[in-house]
Amino acid sequence: MDPVQRLISRLYRTGVERPAEGFQHWALQQLKAVVPHDAAVWGMGHAGRARFHNVKVIGVDAGYSRALERWVEHNPIYPRLAASQGVPVDMRDVLDDDAFYRSKLYRKCFRPYGIERILSSGHMDARCGLYTLLSLYRFDRNHPFSDADRERFRTVAFHLVHACSHNYFLHISRPASEQSHRPAAVADGEGVLHEAEPDFIALLAKHFPDWEGMHLPEALAREIGRGGQFSVDALRASVEPLSDIHLLRIWEETPLDRLTTREREVVEAVSRGLSHKEAGRELGLAPTTVSSHLYRAYAKLEVSSRSALARLVHGSQ
Template structure:
């Protein structure tokens, strides 16, 4: 199949990308993009997603593929420090690193990868994210000794297209009225995050680098509320196309009762249950005056003017 990398094809891809972004899950949108760009540039296989290509830790944080066997990512992980394309990007900042099995520059790992999966020509395009250590990448493969490497115009086409893919995927993953969303993998690595979320979490977790949550998100498929280092998140599994699994997370904020004493928490629980001061006093074995003093302390700590405002705050947190 002949590659098509002209302006008309680029415009058509971008238009369809944004049309599909209205209905597709962000990971499904990335998968469609990888497949579409692979077909457009006549590549036999493609691999794309998020990677940390720092000198000390080459890591695939989440990816999808086209026409590659399930063990490809695992095999690549075993030879990743011999990946000449990753090395070229790290050491020289090369925009479009390439590898030719019939060329003269090799490592044992690259030869093994090429021969095992019958791919002779490699090219990788990377979109550098200035806010996070991870970057969106797209690797393209062609098979056969006579296969040609991607031409300069094809590489420029893919680089421009990947810019739009990153924007569309992030908008979809981080969308919402408050904008406080993240896309993370199963180890807690942050792949995408709105600036508002990064600022909010750095305020809550002083010294947080923004690269990884302090704890792994729990593995489950249903939408749930979880607490990580006293911060509440709404978490949901993304499409299972990705390897490793990815999660959408919405920041709900700190638990409003975190700063309360045990006794104050007990009183808040009874207030939420609709008990009066006398009834709470009887349950806890203290005087009504003590209950009133604790209640006033709770109102002050939570910034609530009265019990009605306190109840609204409690119910809002519970709903979250």
């Protein structure tokens, strides 16, 4: 198998077995096999902000990311990246070597960390402004990145970004959770998005046509600190605290969302064909209690038979 395709396969296959926190360091180390480099930065943030909210570095001091942020307005690579998403940009594409090595940018930002050659790739979700920067560095000025390096990086970078997002949500989701299959995003207490699955963004765009990205729509943002479940127009949402950020899931509301948790459990058990006694044994309830929950569920769902209930349950999944 081609080394690039082998790496891409490994990103998705092995990545799901690794802790989300260590995925970026591991992936950048794996990338060395197809695009050799001495150091690298993987930063994530918003296009509207000149700073990262999450950044990983290998091969250079951790303080380098702050220097990169301080010099962002003077770095000619960034405008080129913004104009050509997913297309790697070499510093030589925007400054010839003579101009670069005489520049204040080189002397203040790159030379203190031994960086001589730079190849970067930018990736942004235009709907919400979430931005990822991947930059590879070499310390030997006489070893520039080749056209072949650039093409391999272009192919792999897309999969680095998407495998990382997949790995992240896979590990922070609870498989036993009732909502674990719902579109998810991570936001801080101010409603600023830090990560988002494509289906989450698509639902926001559908239900909030004027939404401009980066921040959650106000109706969602003002509820996020309360936790639990709530409804916003035709959407249902659940919020789970994750230290100082929040895991937010949204889905289009169905009639079953009108039920309490216990009513939902009873309905799902009965819709599988269990008798009241069998459902009660499974849920730890008396058969009469199962009947009471089922009666209230029938009224809320406006159904009057087990067959209608089963169609409603299985049709919403």
